Amino acid sequence: MESESQLRAFLASLSGVDAVGAEARAAKLATRSLKKSTKLTALDLAISMVDLTTLEGADTPGRVTSLCVKAMYPDPHDASVPSAAAVCIYPDLVARARTVLGESRVKVASVATAFPSGRAMLNVKLLDVREAVAAGADEIDMVIDRGAFLSGRVGQVFEEIVAVKKVCGSSHLKVILETGELATYDNVRRASWIAMLAGADFIKTSTGKVTVSSTLPAALVMLEAVRDFAETTGQLVGVKVAGGIRNAKDALRYLVLVNETVGAAWLTPDRFRFGASSLLNDLLMQRLKQRRGAYVRPDEFSGD
Amino acid sequence: MSEDLTNSPLGSLAYDPAPESASIARLQGSYGLFINGKFTDPSSHEQFTTLNPANEEALASVAQASSADVDRAVGAARRAYETVWSKTTGAERSKYLFRIARLIQERSRELAVVETLDNGKPIRESRDVDIPLAAAHFFYYAGWADKLDYAGFGPNPQPLGVAGQIIPWNFPLLMAAWKLAPALAAGNTCVLKPAETTPLSALVLAEIFQQAELPPGVVNIVTGDGSTGAALVDHPDVDKIAFTGSTDVGRMIQQRVASSHKHLTLELGGKGANIVFEDAPIDEMIEGIIDGIFFNQGHVCCAGSRLLVHESVADEVLRRLLRRVDQLRVGDPLDKNTDVGAINSAAQLARIKELTAYGEAEGATRYTSSCSLPDKGYWFAPTVFADVAQSHRIAREEIFGPVLSVLTFRTPEEAVAKANNSNYGLACGVWSEKGSRTLWVAERLRAGVIWANTYNRFDPTSPFGGVRESGFGREGGRHGLEAYLNV
Numbered sequence: 001m002e003s004e005s006q007l008r009a010f011l012a013s014l015s016g017v018d019a020v021g022a023e024a025r026a027a028k029l030a031t032r033s034l035k036k037s038t039k040l041t042a043l044d045l046a047i048s049m050v051d052l053t054t055l056e057g058a059d060t061p062g063r064v065t066s067l068c069v070k071a072m073y074p075d076p077h078d079a080s081v082p083s084a085a086a087v088c089i090y091p092d093l094v095a096r097a098r099t100v101l102g103e104s105r106v107k108v109a110s111v112a113t114a115f116p117s118g119r120a121m122l123n124v125k126l127l128d129v130r131e132a133v134a135a136g137a138d139e140i141d142m143v144i145d146r147g148a149f150l151s152g153r154v155g156q157v158f159e160e161i162v163a164v165k166k167v168c169g170s171s172h173l174k175v176i177l178e179t180g181e182l183a184t185y186d187n188v189r190r191a192s193w194i195a196m197l198a199g200a201d202f203i204k205t206s207t208g209k210v211t212v213s214s215t216l217p218a219a220l221v222m223l224e225a226v227r228d229f230a231e232t233t234g235q236l237v238g239v240k241v242a243g244g245i246r247n248a249k250d251a252l253r254y255l256v257l258v259n260e261t262v263g264a265a266w267l268t269p270d271r272f273r274f275g276a277s278s279l280l281n282d283l284l285m286q287r288l289k290q291r292r293g294a295y296v297r298p299d300e301f302s303g304d
Numbered sequence: 305m306s307e308d309l310t311n312s313p314l315g316s317l318a319y320d321p322a323p324e325s326a327s328i329a330r331l332q333g334s335y336g337l338f339i340n341g342k343f344t345d346p347s348s349h350e351q352f353t354t355l356n357p358a359n360e361e362a363l364a365s366v367a368q369a370s371s372a373d374v375d376r377a378v379g380a381a382r383r384a385y386e387t388v389w390s391k392t393t394g395a396e397r398s399k400y401l402f403r404i405a406r407l408i409q410e411r412s413r414e415l416a417v418v419e420t421l422d423n424g425k426p427i428r429e430s431r432d433v434d435i436p437l438a439a440a441h442f443f444y445y446a447g448w449a450d451k452l453d454y455a456g457f458g459p460n461p462q463p464l465g466v467a468g469q470i471i472p473w474n475f476p477l478l479m480a481a482w483k484l485a486p487a488l489a490a491g492n493t494c495v496l497k498p499a500e501t502t503p504l505s506a507l508v509l510a511e512i513f514q515q516a517e518l519p520p521g522v523v524n525i526v527t528g529d530g531s532t533g534a535a536l537v538d539h540p541d542v543d544k545i546a547f548t549g550s551t552d553v554g555r556m557i558q559q560r561v562a563s564s565h566k567h568l569t570l571e572l573g574g575k576g577a578n579i580v581f582e583d584a585p586i587d588e589m590i591e592g593i594i595d596g597i598f599f600n601q602g603h604v605c606c607a608g609s610r611l612l613v614h615e616s617v618a619d620e621v622l623r624r625l626l627r628r629v630d631q632l633r634v635g636d637p638l639d640k641n642t643d644v645g646a647i648n649s650a651a652q653l654a655r656i657k658e659l660t661a662y663g664e665a666e667g668a669t670r671y672t673s674s675c676s677l678p679d680k681g682y683w684f685a686p687t688v689f690a691d692v693a694q695s696h697r698i699a700r701e702e703i704f705g706p707v708l709s710v711l712t713f714r715t716p717e718e719a720v721a722k723a724n725n726s727n728y729g730l731a732c733g734v735w736s737e738k739g740s741r742t743l744w745v746a747e748r749l750r751a752g753v754i755w756a757n758t759y760n761r762f763d764p765t766s767p768f769g770g771v772r773e774s775g776f777g778r779e780g781g782r783h784g785l786e787a788y789l790n791v
Contacts, residue, residue: 015586016737017588018585018588018757020588021588021589021757021758025591031432033322033640035319035320035322037320038317038318038319039320256317264317267317
């Protein structure tokens with residue numbers, strides 16, 4: 001995009017989203033019933049898509065170590081369980097995670113850019129990203145400037161993402177739209193396009209730090225955006241849903257959404273992720289239930 | 305980026321079968337006629353078989369009511385009207401209706417399976433649409449029964465007496481609810497004649513009337529073919545005929561009740577136009593087109609069977625539509641993941657095949673879903689005809705199947721002219737993000753129901769009905785009471 005006015009004209013040309021219709025579509029897909037081998041496949045797929053997350057002020061190196069081990073070996077008694085996709089942590093703990101994960105296929109994802117509010121000067125945000133990348137982050141989860149977006153300064157949002165992407169270098173960039181603060185699905189669609197045009201490798205629903213986190217309809221609108229973006233540009237952008245996804249049932253509903261909106265190319269951890277903490281244990285529990293026919297005690301699995 | 309990645313195959317996560325159990329239906333081997341609160345044998349002892357259209361297997365044998373049986377049913381309804389129901393207060397009638405509504409909810413799973421077995425519609429629809437809406441109609445009219453003075457028809461409006469009600473096979477239980485709930489709320493007694501191919505859910509409803517201890521004779525249910533319906537229409541002691549079905553049969557009924565004292569409402573066929581403007585919310589609009597024509601296999605009188613697309617977006621809409629059509633899951637109606645079920649009968653399948661053959665012969669471009677169809681049963685793959693002209697039969701005649709005809713328009717005036725260029729006038733849809741345009745178009749459409757940015761949405765509080773060859777009279781809402789009151 002050459003100028004803010006061009007970008008604004010482009011965003012205005014995007015089709016609107018009918019909220020009632022989008023919610024009805026998401027609710028309808030939520031009634032899909034996954035049974036037997038489909039369920040097992042989907043549970044394993046979901047496990048492999050988890051960005052195992054801890055984003056608390058009280059996080060410690062010990063907790064991050066535990067989380068990394070859990071991500072590599074979600075169920076240490078069963079080697080057929082795939083590892084999680086990544087651990088998602090604050091920048092100051094990246095170095096520790098990098099050390100623990102070593103050459104494992106589990107990625108280190110770091111939130112950055114004054115997460116979760118995004119309220120800082122641009123140079124502070126860029127430094128935040130630069131430090132995280134230097135410490136070994138494979139993926140950067142940035143937040144967009146919702147203040148700028150909502151007040152119509154879309155050019156600023158765009159430029160900021162471009163700048164962050166540049167600092168990321170070869171690290172993958174996930175752009176958090178914070179859909180719960182965007183107020184309308186039209187805005188979710190526009191923000192998705194801004195992020196994709198600016199070079200996002202993933203677009204992500206939420207920080208998990210505001211009242212409304214990921215919802216099925218918001219994810220649907222984002223999936224439609226990545227589908228349309230792929231059709232116009234040939235580039236496949238991933239989607240990460242985060243916040244409030246605590247059980248396997250919810251996760252499978254998202255997978256159905258992916259399956260029936262964007263299809264096979266996105267049914268991989270390279271293009272779809274769950275940002276979650278307690279979800280992993282429920283996925284493991286349901287996986288064992290499918291195999292054994294009975295539930296195991298929750299304590300069967302480690303807390304982190 | 306390679307073509308196969310950007311055109312990522314949808315639905316590659318294949319879903320294992322997730323069938324609802326047929327045994328939940330608890331079907332009996334044979335059913336009698338529900339007259340005067342009891343199941344009784346037909347006078348002729350004649351029975352006919354109702355099939356599962358998904359596999360052509362027999363489900364149950366059902367009584368064929370003769371004119372003598374219809375006479376018995378009408379007699380029972382008349383006695384119940386004179387001796388009980390006309391003396392029952394509105395508040396009491398309301399209690400019965402609430403009870404029926406709750407019992408429908410309690411037995412909803414059973415009713416959904418019965419409906420799917422007998423009709424062929426996907427269990428998702430019978431579970432999420434038909435049965436909840438049927439209960440909602442009873443709940444809604446239960447609320448009216450003791451408030452008729454305030455329905456806008458003057459003080460103390462009186463019922464008509466005995467209502468003869470003939471319903472179609474596309475929404476068997478829901479149509480029974482649409483007919484019975486307002487009639488009973490208004491204080492009438494009823495003789496209901498379900499469709500020949502789908503009598504079972506009405507017979508389960510008869511069991512519910514017994515459970516609800518509805519006084520005997522207030523509702524009577526006579527099963528049978530067209531001759532049973534004719535006997536009901538011709539019966540001299542019936543005060544009102546309410547019919548939902550084809551325009552041809554409706555025309556015949558209107559002739560037969562002409563010059564009699566009988567009140568009449570008709571809800572007949574349609575050829576609904578779904579009008580799509582270039583500024584429509586595209587993803588939801590595609591879903592709306594799909595719902596408009598493939599909901600219930602297109603066996604919907606108000607189906608959006610004509611798609612009128614703004615020329616400037618026609619190619620894009622067609623491309624997205626066909627991708628979506630190909631994704632529809634067609635198959636076992638009892639599978640919870642099925643989107644499109646079986647065609648209800650061999651006769652209907654033959655009719656769909658006949659009309660689609662005309663579509664090809666007349667030069668329209670045919671797209672058929674690549675879905676595989678089961679070997680047994682009555683099946684028709686979702687089909688879209690592009691390049692359809694107003695003069696094509698598939699643009700004029702009701703197909704009543706999963707077949708969409710796509711036409712284009714250039715200006716709003718042309719869209720309205722094309723939409724109105726039909727003998728029917730039941731329903732239309734308008735898709736646009738611009739409210740002023742939607743209202744401008746809606747004002748000019750000659751149809752009983754206009755949906756804006758949605759399609760095939762039903763609600764008991766909203767009146768439903770057509771104009772011109774789609775019939776007259778309204779069902780649902782306050783207006784629905786008028787059909788059963790002497791006003």
